[in-house]
Every structure is written in structure tokens, then in C-alpha cells.
Amino acid sequence: MTATITPKSGVPNLKRIDPSTRMQDYKKALEFYLSIVNKGCDGIVFAENSNSDITELKSLVEEQGLTEQVEFIVFDGLDYPPHYDRGYGEFKLLDYAMENSKFIHNQTNRTVIWKVTGRYIISNLQHIFYSQPNQFDVYCNCRNYPKRWVDTYFMAWTPAAYETCFRDVYHRLKTNVPGIPQGIAAEELLRSWLDQKFLRQTIKFVYRFYMTPEVEGIRGADNKGYSTDEIWKLRIRKTLQRTMPWLWV
Numbered sequence: 041m042t043a044t045i046t047p048k049s050g051v052p053n054l055k056r057i058d059p060s061t062r063m064q065d066y067k068k069a070l071e072f073y074l075s076i077v078n079k080g081c082d083g084i085v086f087a088e089n090s091n092s093d094i095t096e097l098k099s100l101v102e103e104q105g106l107t108e109q110v111e112f113i114v115f116d117g118l119d120y121p122p123h124y125d126r127g128y129g130e131f132k133l134l135d136y137a138m139e140n141s142k143f144i145h146n147q148t149n150r151t152v153i154w155k156v157t158g159r160y161i162i163s164n165l166q167h168i169f170y171s172q173p174n175q176f177d178v179y180c181n182c183r184n185y186p187k188r189w190v191d192t193y194f195m196a197w198t199p200a201a202y203e204t205c206f207r208d209v210y211h212r213l214k215t216n217v218p219g220i221p222q223g224i225a226a227e228e229l230l231r232s233w234l235d236q237k238f239l240r241q242t243i244k245f246v247y248r249f250y251m252t253p254e255v256e257g258i259r260g261a262d263n264k265g266y267s268t269d270e271i272w273k274l275r276i277r278k279t280l281q282r283t284m285p286w287l288w289v
Contacts, residue, residue: 042134043066050122055263056258059092074104081154083111087137089117091114111141115136117136128213176244182234
């Protein structure tokens with residue numbers, strides 16, 4: 041779970057900025073993911089990059105008696121211009137978490153690590169676990185319409201694949217800088233990187249989820265709810281996945 045409880049001012053396209061509100065989002069999501077520990081999920085790494093107080097979250101874990109299966113990583117990782125945007129910061133955070141997590145270091149190179157933006161709940165996560173491909177190095181959801189895009193709020197990889205594919209990739213995800221078209225998103229920049237021929241020759245990618253994630257939570261960009269304002273998109277995508285799986289939307 042990736043988290044920024046106290047975002048810096050000046051981050052583009054970010055309206056959900058109140059730390060107490062964001063803390064409640066993370067608390068609600070963590071409570072959900074704690075409910076599936078030992079039910080498809082072996083443990084949780086909660087990585088927070090604004091060096092915020094997480095006493096509430098630790099207390100929640102203690103109440104559930106799961107302190108041995110939840111690792112908290114908190115550090116000051118917002119040492120970059122806010123206009124680089126959230127995609128840059130999140131993958132910078134992931135580098136730190138992958139390098140410093142004791143949980144992850146104790147796993148094999150073939151262990152599957154699921155990454156979720158920490159304020160969001162994937163309510164059908166257990167079904168996604170059970171439907172995942174038998175083998176993959178990177179499991180993600182790409183779109184070709186209306187833009188070439190990869191969803192970054194939820195993806196999976198093995199530690200070995202992370203080192204090859206994602207380590208230091210945050211340097212490629214800067215937005216609002218010279219040489220990068222105005223308005224382009226980090227998800228588009230990452231998709232361009234994942235499309236590189238040499239990566240496809242060395243990494244086993246599965247570019248589409250076998251099951252559409254059912255997302256609950258409030259988007260940071262516009263304070264709209266996935267399960268309310270965005271429910272029509274979910275229904276369309278689930279229908280198209282069944283009827284026209286070649287149409288990546």
C-alpha cells in the first residue's frame with residue numbers, strides 16, 4: 041500500500057489534500073486489507089512518504105492482532121518539485137519500499153507483490169487473486185483507448201521483474217517539464233516505457249487483468265467516488281471485457 045498522508049502544496053490536479061481526510065481514507069482501506077490477511081494475502085507493507093504520524097494505523101493493526109504481518113515504512117520522500125506530479129512520487133516511494141522492506145527482502149524473486157494506491161479498496165481483490173495467470177513477471181492493466189495508458193493504482197510484479205522494469209523508472213515519469221508534452225500523465229509515460237521492445241523480450245508481461253478491479257474510494261484529482269460517480273465506467277469495462285476483450289479501454 042502506497043501512501044502520502046500530507047501532500048506538498050502545489051501538486052497538479054490534486055484536490056483531496058486535507059491530511060485528516062486522507063488519513064481516514066487510508067485507515068478505511070487498511071482495515072479492509074487486514075480482513076484478507078491469510079486469505080490470499082500473506083502480509084502488508086504500508087509505505088508512507090510524507091513522514092506523517094501513523095499512530096492511528098498502527099493501533100488498528102494492533103487491535104487486529106496482526107503486527108507480525110504488517111510492516112510500516114515511513115520516511116521523508118517528498119524532496120522533489122511538486123509539479124513533477126504524483127506518478128513520479130509514487131514510483132520513487134516504491135523504490136524506497138522495495139529496497140527497505142524486510143518483508144520483501146525475505147521473499148524469493150518469484151514472490152508476487154501486489155501494489156495498490158493506499159486510499160483505494162479493491163473490493164473483489166480475493167477473486168482477482170484466484171483468477172490471476174499461472175505465470176507472469178508483471179501483471180497490469182493497459183488501455184489503448186482513448187489513450188495508451190497503464191493503470192498504476194493497482195498492479196503486480198515479482199521482485200526480480202521490479203529490478204529490471206521499474207527500478208529508477210520514476211525519473212522517466214516527470215510531468216510539466218521541458219520536453220514533455222503539456223497535459224501528458226505519468227500513466228502514459230509509463231506505458232511508453234513498458235512498450236519498449238527489450239523489456240517485452242526479457243519480461244513476461246500480462247497486459248490486461250483477467251478480472252476488472254472493483255474500486256472503492258475517492259479520487260484525489262477531483263474528489264469523486266469510484267463506486268458512485270464512476271460506476272458507469274466500471275459497468276462498461278466489465279461488459280466490454282466479456283464481449284470484446286481485444287478492445288482495451
